[in-house]
Amino acid sequence: MGATKVVEEKNQQMEESLNLFTSTQVVIKEALMKLGYNEDMYELLKEPLRMLTVRIPVRMDDGSVKIFTGYRSQHNDAVGPTKGGVRFHPEVNEDEVKALSMWMSLKCGIVDLPYGGGKGGIICDPRTMSMGELERLSRGYVRAISQIVGPTKDIPAPDVYTNSQIMAWMMDEYSRLREYDSPGFITGKPLVLGGSQGREKATAQGVTICIEEAAKKRGISIAGARVVIQGFGNAGSFLAKFLYDAGAKVIGISDAYGALYDPNGLDIDYLLDRRDSFGTVTTLFENKISNEELLELDCDILVPAAISNQITAKNAANIKASIVVEAANGPTTIEGTKILTDRGILLVPDVLASSGGVTVSYFEWVQNNQGYYWSEEEVNEKLHKVLVQAFNNVYETAQQRRVNMRLAAYMVGARKMSEASRFRGWV
Numbered sequence: 001m002g003a004t005k006v007v008e009e010k011n012q013q014m015e016e017s018l019n020l021f022t023s024t025q026v027v028i029k030e031a032l033m034k035l036g037y038n039e040d041m042y043e044l045l046k047e048p049l050r051m052l053t054v055r056i057p058v059r060m061d062d063g064s065v066k067i068f069t070g071y072r073s074q075h076n077d078a079v080g081p082t083k084g085g086v087r088f089h090p091e092v093n094e095d096e097v098k099a100l101s102m103w104m105s106l107k108c109g110i111v112d113l114p115y116g117g118g119k120g121g122i123i124c125d126p127r128t129m130s131m132g133e134l135e136r137l138s139r140g141y142v143r144a145i146s147q148i149v150g151p152t153k154d155i156p157a158p159d160v161y162t163n164s165q166i167m168a169w170m171m172d173e174y175s176r177l178r179e180y181d182s183p184g185f186i187t188g189k190p191l192v193l194g195g196s197q198g199r200e201k202a203t204a205q206g207v208t209i210c211i212e213e214a215a216k217k218r219g220i221s222i223a224g225a226r227v228v229i230q231g232f233g234n235a236g237s238f239l240a241k242f243l244y245d246a247g248a249k250v251i252g253i254s255d256a257y258g259a260l261y262d263p264n265g266l267d268i269d270y271l272l273d274r275r276d277s278f279g280t281v282t283t284l285f286e287n288k289i290s291n292e293e294l295l296e297l298d299c300d301i302l303v304p305a306a307i308s309n310q311i312t313a314k315n316a317a318n319i320k321a322s323i324v325v326e327a328a329n330g331p332t333t334i335e336g337t338k339i340l341t342d343r344g345i346l347l348v349p350d351v352l353a354s355s356g357g358v359t360v361s362y363f364e365w366v367q368n369n370q371g372y373y374w375s376e377e378e379v380n381e382k383l384h385k386v387l388v389q390a391f392n393n394v395y396e397t398a399q400q401r402r403v404n405m406r407l408a409a410y411m412v413g414a415r416k417m418s419e420a421s422r423f424r425g426w427v
């Protein structure tokens with residue numbers, strides 16, 4: 001074989017898929033086959049049952065009208081109503097939203113909630129929009145998807161660049177359309193509108209519990225551990241605070257504009273105080289490193305808590321952490337997962353590690369339905385129990401079936417929706 005051909009083949013092998021939807025299909029198929037299901041089950045679960053694309057006209061502050069594109073994907077509702085966040089981001093696309101809804105089904109299975117997975121997104125950059133424009137966009141989105149969502153159909157929540165204010169506008173719009181107060185339509189609301197104690201910090205709480213459990217397995221003590229976190233928004237910043245308070249040394253954090261590094265540990269309280277509502281803080285500093293450099297820092301625990309496709313075939317061999325815990329959705333590709341696993345790094349996958357958010361969203365929905373509210377201690381205690389059990393289920397499945405933690409998590413997560421679909425006679 002000629003030298004050029006060898007190089008070409010090598011390049012082809014190195015080329016990896018960054019398509020979140022098709023990569024998810026590969027792992028779902030593997031999980032279903034390992035569980036003993038046939039092709040029919042895979043045909044059912046390989047893509048969402050419903051995908052709605054909407055165009056939302058919004059009057060901008062300068063008087064012009066801008067048309068935004070939005071999506072709502074409902075993966076599988078055999079277990080119950082679908083559930084999942086809404087993302088406002090310039091790079092949102094249909095395949096990403098589909099994959100995100102499939103991951104929500106898996107998360108709900110892993111933490112055993114009575115839901116299937118849903119997810120939504122709008123192509124926009126909220127960092128460049130006024131509050132008025134954001135409110136009109138949020139309300140327009142709810143009007144556009146109102147036929148397929150609702151407290152017993154599909155329940156949205158916050159995700160990247162959306163927050164409790166946006167949830168409040170969406171809840172108000174839905175309640176106006178239905179002509180009755182509907183707090184159970186959406187979760188992640190402000191407390192005064194039926195939000196749950198603990199929801200704002202729930203994703204980070206869940207990640208922290210997974211880190212504690214993973215650290216026990218690896219004999220690492222959180223106090224003194226060197227931690228690097230990519231992303232300083234809802235998930236990343238509260239996580240940094242929890243670990244900092246537990247005595248860890250958070251040596252690196254980042255946002256969309258760069259990363260901060262201090263081998264002696266960053267002052268997380270100071271950074272929390274200075275970050276803006278979009279999780280931006282690095283713009284205030286000059287001595288920055290890049291997000292790429294951040295991921296390769298020498299540390300014990302690495303937490304990608306921002307966007308997808310961050311650990312890939314290109315950089316997985318350079319990751320120095322002994323534990324990687326995915327707070328973000330989809331931060332590691334299939335090839336990245338393989339390289340980390342082959343190198344003996346304990347990778348706690350997104351569908352497990354980031355499931356604290358939807359768990360407390362479920363608690364919020366339950367409280368809305370019963371009209372009786374729990375204290376933060378009660379919420380946190382319930383969350384702790386659910387997450388420790390979920391972590392150990394996935395860890396033991398990985399050990400017993402000799403598979404990596406991602407495949408084990410998919411196996412645990414896919415079982416409930418598969419069984420529910422079978423009992424309903426769909427497959």
Ligand SMILES: NC(=O)C1=CN([C@@H]2O[C@H](COP(=O)(O)OP(=O)(O)OC[C@H]3O[C@@H](n4cnc5c(N)ncnc54)[C@H](O)[C@@H]3O)[C@@H](O)[C@H]2O)C=CC1
Pocket residue numbers: 158159160161162203230231232233234235236254255256257278279280291305306307308327328329330354355357358
């Ligand atoms: N908020 C929640 O309840 C949950 C969030 N997640 C996932 O956690 C991740 C972060 O979400 P949130 O913290 O809620 O979002 P957020 O909007 O509060 O913060 C996002 C953070 O990521 C940073 N970021 C954005 N683009 C980036 C880029 N290109 N490179 C590096 N950093 C970038 C932002 O600057 C910000 O610090 C997402 O993958 C999300 O899907 C998962 C489960 C629940």
Ligand SMILES: O=C(O)CCC(=O)C(=O)O
Pocket residue numbers: 083084085086107155156157158159187188329354355357358359361362
């Ligand atoms: O809180 C929820 O319902 C969903 C959170 C979410 O979108 C996620 O876990 O990715």
